[in-house]
Amino acid sequence: MNQVRFFLLMLVFATVLNACNEDDPPLPDNLAQFETTEQGFESDKAETEIKVTLSRAAETATTVTIDLAATGIVYGTQFTTTPAANNNSLTVSIPAGSNTGSFKVTKAANLFLNGSETLKFTLKSATSPVLLGEKTALTLKFSSIVSAGSSLKLNGGEGGANAVNSVFVDFSNNVQTSVARASWDLGFYGGTDFRVIINGTTGATAQELTKTDLTQVTAADTAGLRSVLLLSQGTGSFENVDDVEGDLTKTVIKAISATDADNKVYIVNPGNVGATTKPWYKIRVLRKGTGYTLQYAQIAETTFKTLDVAKDASRNFSYASFDKGAVEVEPPKANWDMEWTLATYKAALSATSSVPYTYADFVFINHLGGVEAAEVLTSTVSYDAYAESNITTTTFKKDRNVIGSNWRTSAGPSGAPAGVKTDRFYVIKDAAGNVYKLKFINYTSSDGGVRGYPNIEYKLVKKA
Known part of the structure; x- marks a missing residue:
């Protein structure tokens, strides 16, 4: 009898469970669309990338077909696309598990x-079950534009809180540029001073030695540096990282002297992205004419490589990778306004002391490129109501950390979920004088987003 009762109970349970599963709401449609409806193609760029996004990751490989119509310019003679177009149509592939595909115009x-x-x-079709979304048409103008505003899902890439990319955003041209954080190790300043930065987006650190000959530096010179050059909560020193406020007079690598003998060797820990950890390097930087010469090798190597880096006045920095040599990272300084990334900043140990610490979802403005920003509380004026008349009472700052991590909350010890702060927004004045208002929509599952792919909205308040 007990066995019969048990069987009937399990039958009822299975019936209820199936009924619950049948009542579960279906997933919303997966929609393909362009990131924006208008994009500029600056005269100083040879190619530009146009992205197609899905509202969620594709369950299977997806193909999107796109028609193109040219005005005043001829395909194959004056421009091409990758992948190539055939009969004014091209296809973009989005792999399973990804929510982004792209093509290039050259x-x-x-x-x-x-x-x-x-x-x-114009988006023409997508592989079933993907459907087309609202932004099915995009106009690419072969000049800079001043966007009236748009919404963007930033492509921070996989990794969640340790997302693999830094993302640079140009509001006026509706363009975002994603660059792997681990793709560079050193940045060489393009301005009048001779300064070199380390990669704060990977938690890189450095230590000056007294030696000036790389061949005389061995593993013995790293003794005692492991606790100094590894950043974690409660360890590390601000003396081993670049100034977290972005002051170029306070880089861990001292100004490069015109006198070679004054330029010392540095031990560099390149940091890490996720489980990827690079070996430590020894480096020395010299001046070469109006540019730089980098000498570098792994700690135990008895010979070293050299790389000449010319200054580029159109960029804040020219970049180098220990693995690949010269690499391109941030866009020209006139072509970006803010950077979303992981960053080395500071964490408080007490009311009077702090240590360098790597923060996810950190936002810089392009302070070296002339961008300014302000934080505005909605108790003063709402995002929707903020207009040109409010600009005169807005206090803009040139600090690169004006936004920082102030736009969001982290999951608290009390169980409070992480999410965007809805009591504030930001006003950005780009280097040309255009003024945009910016708000963050979401960035984590707690507020309807996906970690690593924050959504933002911005609108033009005043054209320069």
């Missing part, structure tokens, strides 16, 4: 344009 060499040329791209 100008022909030595091309002269008057700035009125455009390309219109």
Whole structure:
């Protein structure tokens, strides 16, 4: 009898469970669309990337078909696309597990344009079950534009709180540029001073030695440096990282002297991204004319490589990787306004002391490129109501950390979920004088987002 009762009980349980499963709401449609409806293609760029995004990761490999119509410019002669177009149509593949695909538009060499040329791209179809979203048409203008505003899902990439990319955003051109954080190790300043930065987005650290010859530096010179050059809560020193406020007069690598004998060897811990950890390096930087010469090798190596790095006045920094040599990271300084990334900042140990600490979801403004920003509380004026008349009472700052991590909360010890702070927004004045208001929509599952892919919205308040 007990066995019969048990069988009937399990039958009822299974019936209820199946009924609950049948009542579960279906997933919302997975929609393909462009990131924005208008994008600028600056005259100083040879190619630009256009992204197609899905509202969630593709369950299977997905193909999106896109039609193109050119005005004032000829395909194959004055521009091409990758992948190539056939009969004014091209296809973009989005792998399973990804929510982003892209294609590139490349100008022909030595091309002269008057700035009125455009390309219109229209999403035609997507592999089932993916459907088309709202932003099915994008106009690419062969000139800089001043966007009226848009919404973007930033492509921080996989890794969640340890997302693999830094993302640079240019509001006026509706462009985001994602760059792998681990793709560079040193940045060489393009301004009048001779300064070199280490990669704060990977938690890199450095220590000056008294030696000036790389071949005389061995593993013995790293003795006692492990606790100093490894950043974690409660360890590390601000003396081993670049100034967390972005002051270039306080880089851990001292100003590069015109006198070679004054330029010492440094031990560099390149930091890490996720489980990827690079070996420590020894480096020395010298001046070469108006540029730099980098000498570098792994600690135990008895010979070293050299790399000449020319200054580029159009960029804040020119970058180098210990693995690949010269690499491109941030866009030209006139072509970006803010950077979302992981960053070395500071964490308080007490009311009077703090240590360097790596923060996820940190936002810098392009302070070296002339961008300014302000934080505005909604108790003063709402995001929607903020208008040109409010600009005169807005206090703009040139500090690169104006936004920082102030736009969000982390999961608290009391169980409070992480999420965007809805009591504030930001106002950005770009280097050209255009003023945008910016708000963060979400960034984690607690507020409807996906960690590593924060959503933002921005609107033009005043055109320069």
